[in-house]
Amino acid sequence: MSDIYIAKSNFRGVIERLMGRYRVYAPVKNGSSHDFAPLEDPSEADLGFRNSRLSPKGIFHPQAERMFDCTLARDDPQAGILKEAQKSFPPQVVLGIRPCDAKAFRLDDANFDTDSIKDPWWVRRREVTTLIGLACDSPCSTCFCTSMGGGPYDTEGLDVLLLDAGDGYAAQVLTERGKNTLEVTSGWSSVPSAVSALTLEKKTAAEQRIGHAFDPASLAQMEMIELFKSPIWEDVQFACINCGACTFLCPTCWCFDIQDEVCADKGERLRLWDSCMFPLFTLHGSGHNPRSLKTQRVRQRFMHKLKYYLDKYHSGPACVGCGRCVQACPVNIDIRQVGRQMVSSGCSCPA
Amino acid sequence: MQTYTEKIRQAAKRLLSEKRVDAVIGFRKGTVVFMNEPFLAKIPEQADQLVWDGNCGINLANYLPKMTGNIAIAAKGCDSRSIVIHLLENQIKREQLYILGIPCSGMIDKRRIQDGMNGREILKAEDTGQNVRIYGSDFEQTLERADFLQENCVICTHKNPVIYDELLGEPVEENQIDRYEDIRRIESMLPEEKRLYFNDLIKPCIRCYACRNACPACFCPTCFVDESKPQWVGKTIDPTDTFTFHFLRAFHLAGRCTDCGACERACPVGIKVRLFTKKLEKEVKELYGYEAGVLQDQQPPLDTYRPEDPEPFLG
Amino acid sequence: MSDWEPKIIAFLCNWCSYGAADLAGVSRFQYPANIRIIRVPCSGRINPKFILASLRHGADGVWVSGCHPGDCHYIEGNLYARRKFALLKSQLEYTGIVEPGRLHFSWISSAEGTKFAETARHVVDSVKQVGPAQHFIKMQAQVA
Numbered sequence: 001m002s003d004i005y006i007a008k009s010n011f012r013g014v015i016e017r018l019m020g021r022y023r024v025y026a027p028v029k030n031g032s033s034h035d036f037a038p039l040e041d042p043s044e045a046d047l048g049f050r051n052s053r054l055s056p057k058g059i060f061h062p063q064a065e066r067m068f069d070c071t072l073a074r075d076d077p078q079a080g081i082l083k084e085a086q087k088s089f090p091p092q093v094v095l096g097i098r099p100c101d102a103k104a105f106r107l108d109d110a111n112f113d114t115d116s117i118k119d120p121w122w123v124r125r126r127e128v129t130t131l132i133g134l135a136c137d138s139p140c141s142t143c144f145c146t147s148m149g150g151g152p153y154d155t156e157g158l159d160v161l162l163l164d165a166g167d168g169y170a171a172q173v174l175t176e177r178g179k180n181t182l183e184v185t186s187g188w189s190s191v192p193s194a195v196s197a198l199t200l201e202k203k204t205a206a207e208q209r210i211g212h213a214f215d216p217a218s219l220a221q222m223e224m225i226e227l228f229k230s231p232i233w234e235d236v237q238f239a240c241i242n243c244g245a246c247t248f249l250c251p252t253c254w255c256f257d258i259q260d261e262v263c264a265d266k267g268e269r270l271r272l273w274d275s276c277m278f279p280l281f282t283l284h285g286s287g288h289n290p291r292s293l294k295t296q297r298v299r300q301r302f303m304h305k306l307k308y309y310l311d312k313y314h315s316g317p318a319c320v321g322c323g324r325c326v327q328a329c330p331v332n333i334d335i336r337q338v339g340r341q342m343v344s345s346g347c348s349c350p351a
Numbered sequence: 352m353q354t355y356t357e358k359i360r361q362a363a364k365r366l367l368s369e370k371r372v373d374a375v376i377g378f379r380k381g382t383v384v385f386m387n388e389p390f391l392a393k394i395p396e397q398a399d400q401l402v403w404d405g406n407c408g409i410n411l412a413n414y415l416p417k418m419t420g421n422i423a424i425a426a427k428g429c430d431s432r433s434i435v436i437h438l439l440e441n442q443i444k445r446e447q448l449y450i451l452g453i454p455c456s457g458m459i460d461k462r463r464i465q466d467g468m469n470g471r472e473i474l475k476a477e478d479t480g481q482n483v484r485i486y487g488s489d490f491e492q493t494l495e496r497a498d499f500l501q502e503n504c505v506i507c508t509h510k511n512p513v514i515y516d517e518l519l520g521e522p523v524e525e526n527q528i529d530r531y532e533d534i535r536r537i538e539s540m541l542p543e544e545k546r547l548y549f550n551d552l553i554k555p556c557i558r559c560y561a562c563r564n565a566c567p568a569c570f571c572p573t574c575f576v577d578e579s580k581p582q583w584v585g586k587t588i589d590p591t592d593t594f595t596f597h598f599l600r601a602f603h604l605a606g607r608c609t610d611c612g613a614c615e616r617a618c619p620v621g622i623k624v625r626l627f628t629k630k631l632e633k634e635v636k637e638l639y640g641y642e643a644g645v646l647q648d649q650q651p652p653l654d655t656y657r658p659e660d661p662e663p664f665l666g
Numbered sequence: 667m668s669d670w671e672p673k674i675i676a677f678l679c680n681w682c683s684y685g686a687a688d689l690a691g692v693s694r695f696q697y698p699a700n701i702r703i704i705r706v707p708c709s710g711r712i713n714p715k716f717i718l719a720s721l722r723h724g725a726d727g728v729w730v731s732g733c734h735p736g737d738c739h740y741i742e743g744n745l746y747a748r749r750k751f752a753l754l755k756s757q758l759e760y761t762g763i764v765e766p767g768r769l770h771f772s773w774i775s776s777a778e779g780t781k782f783a784e785t786a787r788h789v790v791d792s793v794k795q796v797g798p799a800q801h802f803i804k805m806q807a808q809v810a
Contacts, residue, residue, distance in 0.1 A: 030555075031466075031621065032462075032465065032466040033621075049470075050470065050472070053619070053620065054557070054620070063557060063558075063587070063588050064586075064587030064588050064589070138472075140472055141383075141384075141472060141474055142383060194579070216507065238389065238390065238391040238414070239388050239389040239390065241561070241564040241565055241617070242564055243559050243560050243561035243563070243564040243565070243617065244558075244559040244560060244561070245559045245561045245617070245619045246558045247559075248557050248619075251617060257586065259585070259586060259587075261582075261585055264629040270585075270587055272586055272587045272588075273557075273558075275559070278560075280577050326382070326383055327383065328617075328619040330409060330561050330565050330613075330616060330617030331388055331389050331409055331565075332382060332383055332386040332387065333388065334381075334382040334383065334390040336390075337382055338384070
């Protein structure tokens, strides 16, 4: 795969060409923050953003979607038989996605796309989507991707990675899909050597700006049951108000609820985001709730992200260090702090 | 405001060592600019972690319902009124509480400050009581504190706690302010305009329930959104369902909301949910002369009636 | 549009207003057939959720009627209800969910069959003037 370059003055043409063939999602300014939204005009795309407020996971896993529907008309022989809801999966491009979010989708794949289980809607959307990422040059103070095995110029999970080189973008074409997608665009040339040097400089600078959070590798070595029983959770859990802000904004949180809704003579089965923070999340039909206490739920969230996933997949925590939860939590529960507390809970050295 | 930090620490240390209380609810310094984390100090040594400044906008009374044991709590004006509501509604007993009253000059609205930054990130902030000094990686600025207060603080008419065991500072002057100017502006719109205005307002809602969970007055064991027999409101982001949620939650707060602003502060997408609750606050005040949580022996408005109650809904 | 007949849900308290509806029927007073009655024990039973649910299901109008204040069969049910109704109507109109003229309240005793028929006519006329309800109806969930 090659590296190519285009001047920023020609980039609008790239977006236009992409829009001609794909539904293009890009960061769009929304008040003083940005959200990924389908473009109606190339000028809406704002690649000068830091990161979107909501993660782009909604592109693959919408907050609410219809899975099945059925008719309930009494005299219809098909009444009550659920059929997969008709929907289209047009080819799409997510332009400007950050390396942390792209990596997150790979982590989500571990849940939705396995050898034994394939979620049809997730898989279809992943198949038709090209991820054109944008490397991070101004990480926020809440970012900690480097601690989580990622980085501001990381390519994992991306089809193309754009590097901002001042007057233009250098693009690393990483996959066959990325190559095919860019073929509908034009105006690319080879990368000038000055640009290569510049982007290397910027990569180092960006990586250095990201603060160190904690080392998840230490957590891998700790006994799960010792972490589970640790007294730190009493302290961590107090402030939590059990809303769903962290889970809904998190790109690696995928939990969902399935609800049936009926209106007149139509029934449908919907999937919607759910949160392990909600008390109802683990409520059994019998009335028993294994996580009825706030401490249990708070502990579960951090253990899942930073320990269980680590143990199960041996490939790093279920957190990409995007920092959205840190910014959004109404009571400033900071996963970096919790991670540090988890690591030091097993430490028996003085100070 | 720095002195409040010292006073809270002293009071907490004293109360905990004398075993007057089992725990003190306050704030400890946050890890992110403009944020503090609610904190439960259980031993005197932990009292040194307590802080108080203009980033204490979350209503600590939220943690009180059904707590056991003796608890001290730092409470500004609006928080103290929420405590009164809890007492009236039997969520906690007065004997359990030791209220550290804090006359408040308003909390900082971090969104309002960040909005004016044009994408530049603020890395550090100091609240000197008069102004707010902010520092970025390549800039430094001093802001007039009064220009960047939370919206509810700008129009606050109860800055001093209405109930306390110990007042940690001199009472501040209360303002006579027209609280309902924005509500009246909306009231004067045409029905269609109103509908579009509110639909736009809640469009970003992702149904995370941060507003509901940050609210001290929302403590129902089963919230109406979780009721399933029958299901009154769906859980998706369908606009009608989302509207129903905000509408009905505000209605459940009629005469109970103290406009502490925790809901707006908590919302991750910045929805101005107080536009729902303030209308009911205005109606309750105009129709029944009642202000939530101000008097400790006044029955909540929907829990009582008077023979001469007005009937503007007839006809 | 001229063919459209509004659907109006009427919550009537069992002891007074429902009795009034019975009396109107027995006395053969004419009133439009647009109202669909739901009998409740007392106007104090009315929960804002009922009115919201009626609107969400597509009701063009909602009418709530109970005993006169002071005459409630349960002594004070409608006295509590008054405060609820005042706040609810005001909030519904403020948020634009309900245009003025869709939501009606009345106090009708079981002897007032005439008043029942008159009020029914008034409610139907008023809702006809506002037009069919088009917004705030939950049909299929608007989801992906």
